[in-house]
Amino acid sequence: MIDYRRLRVALLGAGAVGSQVADLLLTHSAELADRAGAELELAGIAVRDVHAPRDVELPAELLTTDAETLIVGSDIVIELMGGIEPARGYILQAINSGADVVTANKALLATHGVEIFDAADQVGASVYYEAAAAGAIPIIRPLRDSLAGDRVQRIMGIVNGTTNYILDRMDTEGAEMADVLADAQRLGYAEADPTADIEGYDAAQKAAILASLAFHTTVPLQAVHREGITSVTKSMMDAARHAGYVIKLLAVCERLTGRGDDPAAEAISVRVYPALVARSHPLASVHGVNNAVFVQAEAAGDLMFYGAGAGGVQTASAVLGDVVSAARRHIAGGVGVGESTRAGLPTVDIGQVVTRYQITLEVRDRPGVLARVAGILSEGHVSIATVEQSQQPAAGEAGTGFARLVIGTHKALEQDLSETVTRLAADDVVERVVSVLRVEGD
């Protein structure tokens, strides 16, 4: 039996993740001590209501409503309360009292990360947040450490389990979004108020964190372009499948080179939107609530990290990995290694992004329409790669007078594309712009 140094651990929050973290800390204490080289003493668990029902039974004597007192004298503070305040205040208190911090709070890091990391740098503390980026998938250390000598060109991530579950079932079952969402809520995969997930807020927070790490640049949440999945319909899903694609909500973080007059000037784009992904792309095979982060680096080439993006016990695994790392650092001595943000790349507006698009139009079924549409695209500097005319009336049916045009473009500037779509929508021959989707990953 080794006589380990004892480290005092304070846990803030005992929800789905927090209660699992507490349980694992208590039941695996001997094993964790061997791993960390230090005994991890759970000093207390700060909660709003000590009598609230919990997923896991926790020792009553550890529960307290007084987080501030609990933090005093702690070596490691685990923040799993979520939200901005009081989490921010407690984390700053912990850092300033010399503790290392472990957090899964993506909303807080995406909005107040700079303040928190700066505070940690000032005192030589460390902030660990593996669980804030892609749940149980280890992605922080690969980006921050393993790829620190490489240049990340692009990240495409499926980082929200709820929306992937919804889109996957719409794809595989041909279901309507409303029905799948109701199911997801019943199964606990979606919140009663699903806004944060289906409007892409959760994915945007994670995108900001991933981009900051990948490009060694502070990326504020406001710099992330965000579109949710509510515009995705069953018929868009069906059309995508027909064309060899699947629609996924992607967090795309991209390095752009050769901006403006300087061919060496670099910038980054960070964006969240539903996009067409080719069936043959590894991301197309990510089903259900699973997450995956696809990384393209200059030297390492293509990498993919796959796993559970959420779930109490899964996320607890990531949190405990951070706790062990924090403990090892305490034992090893030295100051914390701060975030690497010196690249300081500017972020560009969505209008400056270059991707391929698929535009679906309902047009009048009469001669000269295709020439007219092609002319508008050409004037707008949008080059056509493929055109398919579909949904013509079957033989024997009465014509509706409309046809559907599915146009795949070559790479185009979003600003050009957007202006062109506006002109298309206003043109006589176009009845309706059915959908405009970006194509990613090829």
Add this chain to the structure above:
Amino acid sequence: MIDYRRLRVALLGAGAVGSQVADLLLTHSAELADRAGAELELAGIAVRDVHAPRDVELPAELLTTDAETLIVGSDIVIELMGGIEPARGYILQAINSGADVVTANKALLATHGVEIFDAADQVGASVYYEAAAAGAIPIIRPLRDSLAGDRVQRIMGIVNGTTNYILDRMDTEGAEMADVLADAQRLGYAEADPTADIEGYDAAQKAAILASLAFHTTVPLQAVHREGITSVTKSMMDAARHAGYVIKLLAVCERLTGRGDDPAAEAISVRVYPALVARSHPLASVHGVNNAVFVQAEAAGDLMFYGAGAGGVQTASAVLGDVVSAARRHIAGGVGVGESTRAGLPTVDIGQVVTRYQITLEVRDRPGVLARVAGILSEGHVSIATVEQSQQPAAGEAGTGFARLVIGTHKALEQDLSETVTRLAADDVVERVVSVLRVEGD
């Protein structure tokens, strides 16, 4: 312009990986300094012959044949010579002179890892080896740090690109191994002497490293059961495809619970062999020279890490990530965090492993044969899950007098299975044991 502290970096070896590392250190020096918080000064490159031709042109004034002198006064020593000696001696010299070490030398770590890690612990140095486990795929930090608070149950890795390339082409093209191997050698995917790859030695070294990390236990190379792919034939490949499987060379690292009389006693099994993997398993989609490591952990669930397993520039990415980590540690101060091996789990012999099997027999085509075969299996404690009789003569053809039986078993003890196969082979009704393959991943 920040005035960074300067760290002296010595590079040993300038082969496919080493020359790329040197090139990236020189061309990306400003960017690497920003990432590391220290200037990485490449002090010299030790080679056997300063005039030898190289993949990348390197400054002549950096080349030296005197590694020992180069190491003196270095902060970080990168060992990319390969082989046991003199690499081992140089690494120990570097550690004892206070340097941190970065190495991609899997053969050395799998055989002399304990000596090297102990030497580093003695002086508080760190040894980094991301490139030694799965090339460019970041797997060391996820196992050592991210999953340090979890319990890994099993790893299944495709960790050798050469054999995956060969098996993949045999599968997708129905090709013969000899033809594909010749192609692989022409393309540079296989060595002129392919023994280390196709006999599984390379995979076994990586398996020992992965198992050591995953189970916090020193796993000596001798404890790894190793079988290569030379026994895999085109007809085995075809039969596997027909049955919904693909044959992959897997490195399997498994935690076994409930050994002997103690239900809580744990042990580990580490083994490399060609195995049947269901087509629906994520590992079945790993094509060409790519690698992937599939990890099952108690809390985190299923994770997969995918990417390039080899290649000079890809592996250089992993090496440089380690160099940046070493530099950050130098700047942060503190001692190196040693390997976590205190779990000290025993490794079991292959005979104690429990898996499913697929046994293919050529049997005499006469009544009572199946009953006889089933009887032998039952006596040997091997339970049958499925039986398929195939390759019977087509209508109109003359019978050969033989039929083929493909038997899928339930989970069985390898020792029981092995004894049973010996009895089957000796029995009158069995003409030939065509193949015995383990089934992994379900």
